[in-house]
Amino acid sequence: MATAATASIFPVPSPSPDAGADGNKLVGGSVKLQGLKSKHASSGGLQVKAHAQAPPKINGSTVESLKHDDDLPSPPPRTFINQLPDWSMLLAAITTIFLAAEKQWMMLDWKPRRSDMLIDPFGIGRIVQDGLVFRQNFSIRSYEIGADRTASIETVMNRLQETALNHVKTAGLLGDGFGSTPEMCKKNLIWVVTRMQVVVDRYPTWGDVVQVDTWVSASGKNGMRRDWLLRDCKTGEILTRASSVWVMMNKLTRRLSKIPEEVRAEIASYFVNSAPILEEDNRKLSKLDDNTADYIRTGLSPRWNDLDVNQHVNNVKYIGWILESAPQPILESHELSAMTLEYRRECGRDSVLQSLTAVSAADVGNLAHRGQLECKHLLRLEDGAEIVRGRTEWRPKPVSNFDIVNQVPAESI
Numbered sequence: 001m002a003t004a005a006t007a008s009i010f011p012v013p014s015p016s017p018d019a020g021a022d023g024n025k026l027v028g029g030s031v032k033l034q035g036l037k038s039k040h041a042s043s044g045g046l047q048v049k050a051h052a053q054a055p056p057k058i059n060g061s062t063v064e065s066l067k068h069d070d071d072l073p074s075p076p077p078r079t080f081i082n083q084l085p086d087w088s089m090l091l092a093a094i095t096t097i098f099l100a101a102e103k104q105w106m107m108l109d110w111k112p113r114r115s116d117m118l119i120d121p122f123g124i125g126r127i128v129q130d131g132l133v134f135r136q137n138f139s140i141r142s143y144e145i146g147a148d149r150t151a152s153i154e155t156v157m158n159r160l161q162e163t164a165l166n167h168v169k170t171a172g173l174l175g176d177g178f179g180s181t182p183e184m185c186k187k188n189l190i191w192v193v194t195r196m197q198v199v200v201d202r203y204p205t206w207g208d209v210v211q212v213d214t215w216v217s218a219s220g221k222n223g224m225r226r227d228w229l230l231r232d233c234k235t236g237e238i239l240t241r242a243s244s245v246w247v248m249m250n251k252l253t254r255r256l257s258k259i260p261e262e263v264r265a266e267i268a269s270y271f272v273n274s275a276p277i278l279e280e281d282n283r284k285l286s287k288l289d290d291n292t293a294d295y296i297r298t299g300l301s302p303r304w305n306d307l308d309v310n311q312h313v314n315n316v317k318y319i320g321w322i323l324e325s326a327p328q329p330i331l332e333s334h335e336l337s338a339m340t341l342e343y344r345r346e347c348g349r350d351s352v353l354q355s356l357t358a359v360s361a362a363d364v365g366n367l368a369h370r371g372q373l374e375c376k377h378l379l380r381l382e383d384g385a386e387i388v389r390g391r392t393e394w395r396p397k398p399v400s401n402f403d404i405v406n407q408v409p410a411e412s413i
Contacts, residue, residue, distance in 0.1 A: 084315075124166045132272050133215045134167035137233060140208045148397065150203035153336050155324075156240055157198070157316045160228045164211045173266060183262040188252050190310045191224070195245040196341045197278050204240050205336065209233040215272045219245050222258045224267070227277040243278045251310055254346070281340050285389040288378040293356035297325040298382075300353040311348045318388050322377045325355035329367040330375070334394035341370045341390045352382050371396060 043088045099119040112183070125136030144155040168181070168388045175185035184190065204210050211231045221243050230240035306317045319340070323331075348351060356378040363368060377390035 040311060043050075046120060053055070079191075088300055110151060115388070115395070125163065125170060127167075127170055128213075129172075132270065133213050134163060134170060134213060135164045135213050136166060137209055137211050138162075138205055140204045142206055142212065145206045145303060148203075148335070150205050150335075151335070151341055153200070153318055154320055155201070156200065156230065159210070159212055159230070160214070160240075160242055161314075161316060163214045163228065164226055167214055167216075171270060173270075181263060181266045183260065183266050184248070187250045187257075187260060187267075188250055189260075189263065190251045191246045192249045192256075192312075192343070192346070193244055193246050193315050194223075194343050196242070196315070196339070196343070197244070197281060198240065198242040198339045199278060200240050201238070202339055204232065204239060205295060209237065214268070214276075216270055217272050217274060217276075223247050224271075225276060227274075229277060241277050243276045243280075276314075281391075283340075283391070285340065285342055285391055286376060287386070287389065288356045288376055289359055293325075293358050295325045295327055295357045299353040301351060302347065302349050304349065307349055311349075313349075315343065318343070321355050321379055322357075322388065322390055322392075324356040325377070326375065327359065327367060330359070330373060332396055333367065333369075333397060334373060335397050336392055337395045338393040339390065343388055344386045347381065347387055353387065354380050354382060356380070 002246050007086075041312050069232070125134055127133065128135050139161050140151050140155070145271060146152050155388050165174075166181050166283065168179050173181045175182040179191050180189065209232075211233045213229045215227055215230075217225045218228070218302075218402065224247075226244050228240070228242040231238055248259055248263075249255065250257050302313050302317065306313050308314050317338075323336075358376045359367065360374040360376070361367060373394040375392045377388070377392065378386065379388040379390075
């Protein structure tokens with residue numbers, strides 16, 4: 001038996017005829033080895049057929065087997081290789097598990113069953129207050145602060161814009177556009193801002209986590225108002241309030257459009273019936289020119305990265321251009337506390353702009369020592385076409401130890 005088991009894996013030389021005659025004899029006569037039938041191969045090796053059986057006996061008589069050995073298919077020789085586990089079955093099982101997990105991941109629903117469970121699993125934000133308010137948290141990064149160690153007004157405005165887009169996305173209304181719904185995309189419509197009003201009570205600093213709430217309301221027959229409220233996550237202190245008015249524009253003709261009924265049906269259920277978070281500043285924004293402006297900055301032009309997916313300049317970029325003509329003494333000694341902007345038209349990527357600023361102060365050369373200040377602004381093309389009119393309010397910067405950080409303390413006596 002040991003010899004046969006060994007031979008089933010490794011071929012062995014055939015025994016001599018004499019040795020074979022004696023080796024197959026057992027007590028009580030000659031029998032086949034455990035029912036296994038051996039044949040001499042031309043190569044001298046021993047081949048074993050595992051399905052060969054001894055003829056059965058009934059009442060002591062030998063009965064012919066129902067099937068002969070030659071009728072059965074011969075299995076492959078038993079070798080070391082084909083006795084290894086079937087790794088293909090294990091691989092198939094692992095593949096099935098991963099495919100099932102991927103299917104479940106792709107089937108994640110952005111709109112869970114209950115309104116209080118409207119939470120984005122990827123951390124973009126969540127919808128609260130019966131599905132009408134979108135809330136998102138942000139951390140102020142080191143590259144978003146300036147020399148005053150506080151976030152810039154552009155950083156704050158980018159946070160507001162980001163929550164607006166994520167609100168549309170989380171609500172399931174984002175089509176193939178920059179905040180456009182599916183029906184708006186079918187009709188080549190996009191949202192454009194016409195008015196923005198912002199009040200900043202305090203600017204966050206590096207490492208602060210801020211919470212932004214935003215919601216939408218109707219504005220007249222063909223407009224939409226979007227409000228924002230920015231708080232300090234730890235203290236709940238209100239940092240910024242903002243309100244804006246948006247209208248629709250055809251992105252092919254670049255003309256304003258009424259809100260189609262199909263689009264109104266998409267967005268009407270998300271409108272909040274509430275007053276603006278800021279009382280509207282109805283003071284007229286006067287036009288500036290070369291004679292009324294105190295400071296003029298020329299040669300401003302958008303770069304490729306200043307364009308959004310709708311191929312027009314991002315509205316936050318206009319704020320940066322407006323402040324290009326603000327006098328340096330104001331920027332060093334004051335911080336922007338309020339802002340009202342009227343967007344009159346867009347500019348193309350090949351446009352060249354001019355920024356004009358007028359300061360409402362008698363002594364323009366002594367701005368650093370004044371209290372509250374107000375400025376008027378105009379952003380225009382070189383041919384005089386108006387892009388944005390604006391008004392900004394400034395307050396003295398809070399006292400800080402920024403100027404004495406690098407001072408060495410006096411030696412103690």
